[in-house]
Amino acid sequence: MTTVYVAKIACQNERDRKAYAEVARQLLKEAVKREYSLDISAYVEKKSENGKPYLVGAPFHFNLSHSKDYVVCALSDCDVGVDIEKVRPISEGVMRRFVGTCTESDEANTRLWTRYEAIGKFLGVGIPYKTTSDVYFVKEYFDLDGYAVTVCAEKDSFTERLVILSSE
DSSP states (O other): OEEEEEEEOOOSOTTOHHHHHHHHHHHHHHHHHHHHOOOGGGSOEEEOTTOOEEETTOSSEEEEEEETTEEEEEEESSOEEEEEEEOOOOOHHHIIIIISOOOSOHHHHHHHHHHHHHHHHHHTOOSSOOOOOOOOEEEEEOOSTTEEEEEEESSSOBOSSOEEEOOO
């Protein structure tokens, strides 16, 4: 089963990666505690050859993302990738270059973008990437007004809604 946890972050500077990383770590810690009754400090974090983080020997997979006011953590029993973006204009050039298409709707473009990023993160290649023949499943969440959240996993087993936690 894949579950996506969300925490609101009070960050004045969205380029402050340290603030997002701290909230993301706390969110991962809480999600693992809730789902598996485990403490992540018992695991050593490493990165795959493509830079995707994982916890050595953990009985779960995870992926993290952030955008403006929120941090998300996808937690799963299989490989997973997640992306969150605040709905905003994305240039037609960027959409066509990376996603291959562009719509006239900021919301639709943002949803396409989060799908593209979640798949890239699932594959462990990030962006840019070309479509592959790998089999995967995608779910979009609409629980956060003004945000697009998409998760991609090996199995078609997702919770219906986001789990929204307080970051305080």
